[in-house]
Amino acid sequence: xxxxxxxxxxxxxxxxxxxxxxxxxxxxxxxxxxxxxxxxxxxxxxxxxxxxxxxxxxxxxxxxxxxxxxxxxxxxxxxxxxxxxxxxxxxxxxxxxxxxxxxxxxxxxxxxxxxxxxxxxxxxxxxxxxxxxxxxxxxxxxxxxxxxxxxxxxxxxxxxxxxxxxxxxxxxxxxxxxxxxxxxxxxxxxxxxxxxxxxxxxxxxxxxxxxxxxxxxxxxxxxxxxxxxxxxxxxxxxxxxxxx
Amino acid sequence: xxxxxxxxxxxxxxxxxxxxxxxxxxxxxxxxxxxxxxxxxxxxxxxxxxxxxxxxxxxxxxxxxxxxxxxxxxxxxxxxxxxxxxxxxxxxxxxxxxxxxxxxxxxxxxxxxxxxxxxxxxxxxxxxxxxxxxxxxxxxxxxxxxxxxxxxxxxxxxxxxxxxxxxxxxxxxxxxxxxxxxxxxxxxxxxxxxxxxxxxxxxxxxxxxxxxxxxxxxx
Numbered sequence: 521x522x523x524x525x526x527x528x529x530x531x532x533x534x535x536x537x538x539x540x541x542x543x544x545x546x547x548x549x550x551x552x553x554x555x556x557x558x559x560x561x562x563x564x565x566x567x568x569x570x571x572x573x574x575x576x577x578x579x580x581x582x583x584x585x586x587x588x589x590x591x592x593x594x595x596x597x598x599x600x601x602x603x604x605x606x607x608x609x610x611x612x613x614x615x616x617x618x619x620x621x622x623x624x625x626x627x628x629x630x631x632x633x634x635x636x637x638x639x640x641x642x643x644x645x646x647x648x649x650x651x652x653x654x655x656x657x658x659x660x661x662x663x664x665x666x667x668x669x670x671x672x673x674x675x676x677x678x679x680x681x682x683x684x685x686x687x688x689x690x691x692x693x694x695x696x697x698x699x700x701x702x703x704x705x706x707x708x709x710x711x712x713x714x715x716x717x718x719x720x721x722x723x724x725x726x727x728x729x730x731x732x733x734x735x736x737x738x739x740x741x742x743x744x745x746x747x748x749x750x751x752x753x754x755x756x757x758x759x760x761x762x763x764x
Numbered sequence: 765x766x767x768x769x770x771x772x773x774x775x776x777x778x779x780x781x782x783x784x785x786x787x788x789x790x791x792x793x794x795x796x797x798x799x800x801x802x803x804x805x806x807x808x809x810x811x812x813x814x815x816x817x818x819x820x821x822x823x824x825x826x827x828x829x830x831x832x833x834x835x836x837x838x839x840x841x842x843x844x845x846x847x848x849x850x851x852x853x854x855x856x857x858x859x860x861x862x863x864x865x866x867x868x869x870x871x872x873x874x875x876x877x878x879x880x881x882x883x884x885x886x887x888x889x890x891x892x893x894x895x896x897x898x899x900x901x902x903x904x905x906x907x908x909x910x911x912x913x914x915x916x917x918x919x920x921x922x923x924x925x926x927x928x929x930x931x932x933x934x935x936x937x938x939x940x941x942x943x944x945x946x947x948x949x950x951x952x953x954x955x956x957x958x959x960x961x962x963x964x965x966x967x968x969x970x971x972x973x974x975x976x977x978x979x980x981x982x983x
Binding site: 580586675676690 | 772873
C-alpha cells in the first residue's frame with residue numbers, strides 16, 4: 521500500500537496542475553538523502569522526481585473545489601507562523617526569567633501558567649517543560665521519532681532539527697552534535713538530552729551571559745537565540761561597548 | 765512499528781547542516797502543505813497519533829527521498845482516501861468527480877486564531893492509577909508492536925529512574941488506531957547514557973524520555 525503512494529502523487533497531481541509549468545524546487549528544504557555528499561542544501565534537487573509545488577497546488581485546488589478546505593484559513597495559518605509566532609516569543613520568556621527570579625521559579629515549576637502570563641501557549645505547546653542550563657548541567661532537546669518542538673515559543677522547527685542526522689545522533693552522541701554547532705561542553709558538565717517522545721514540549725532556559733547586568737528585558741531578549749533555547753548554543757557574553 | 769522514523773542512535777546519517785538564514789517556509793508550497801494539512805485536521809476524522817502513524821507507514825526508501833512537507837502531503841492523501849473525503853480518481857485528475865458532493869468548510873479563517881491559542885491538549889482529567897512513583901527504578905518494556913508507538917527502540921529493555929510524573933495523557937498506541945484514548949500516567953524517565961550506549965558514552969550524561977505507564981515495568 522505504501523509503495524504506490526509516491527508514484528500516485530507524482531504522476532497524478534503533476535499532470536493535473538499542468539505539465540507546462542517547470543518550476544524547480546530551488547530552495548525547498550533538503551530531503552534526508554542529501555547529507556553524504558558535499559554541497560549546500562538549497563540547490564536544485566534532481567533526486568526529487570517531481571515538483572512538489574505542482575502537486576500541492578493541485579491538491580489544494582481539489583480540496584477547495586470539494587468544499588473541504590477554506591483557502592483563507594490556509595492563508596491565516598501560514599501568516600501565523602511566518603509573522604506572529606516564532607523564537608522572539610521564547611526570547612521574551614527567557615529575558616523575563618533572567619530579570620525576575622520569582623517568574624523564573626514559576627516558569628520552572630509551573631511552565632504552562634508562567635507562559636500564559638506572557639500570552640503564550642496552545643498548539644504544540646499545550647504541555648510545556650522548561651529545563652535550566654547551569655554551570656553544572658547542559659540541556660539539549662530532540663525528537664528522535666518525528667519533529668516535536670515547542671511552537672508557541674519557538675515557532676516551527678528548522679530543517680536541521682527535523683533532519684535524520686540530528687534526530688539519530690543527539691541521543692547517542694550529544695557532545696559530538698554540540699561540537700558540530702561549535703559548542704564544546706567541558707567533561708565535568710552533565711549533558712541531559714530530552715527526547716520529546718510524548719506531548720510534553722521542551723524549552724531550554726539558557727544561562728544569562730556575564731556582562732549583561734542591569735540590562736532591560738528588551739535588550740536581554742535581543743541576545744537570546746533560538747538555538748540556545750533548543751540547547752545547541754550558548755549565549756555569548758556581549759562584547760564591551762554593547763551596553764551603551 | 766520498527767520503522768526508519770525511529771532514528772535514535774542510528775549511524776550514517778551524515779553531518780548536521782544548519783542554515784543560519786533559514787526561512788519558516790522555503791517555498792510557497794511548503795506553507796500551503798502545512799496549512800492544508802492543518803485545515804483538513806479540522807474535520808476531526810483522525811487525530812495527531814493517526815497522522816504520525818500514517819507518515820511512519822511511508823516506505824523507507826521513500827521516507828529518505830522525501831522532504832519533510834512531502835511526507836506531510838503523502839500522509840494527508842492517504843488519510844483522506846481512507847476516510848472517503850477524496851477518491852483516487854480525484855487525486856489523479858485534480859478535480860472533483862462528477863456528482864461529488866460539495867461541502868462547506870468548517871475550519872474557516874475566523875477559527876484559526878482560537879485553534880492555535882487553544883491547541884489540542886492531550887492531558888486528560890480522568891482518574892488513572894499511577895503504577896510508578898518518582899525515584900523508582902523502572903525497565904522499559906521490550907516490545908515490538910507493529911502499530912504506532914512512541915517507545916523508541918533504543919530504550920527498550922533498558923533501566924532508568926522515574927524523574928517526574930507528568931500526569932495523565934492520551935495513549936498514542938491505541939489512539940492512533942481509533943481504539944480509544946486509554947488515558948494513563950506519563951513519566952519523565954532518566955536513563956544513564958551508559959545504560960543506553962555502553963562505555964563509549966560519558967558517565968555524566970543522561971537521556972530523558974517521556975514514557976506512558978504501559979511502556980514500563982518495575983526494575
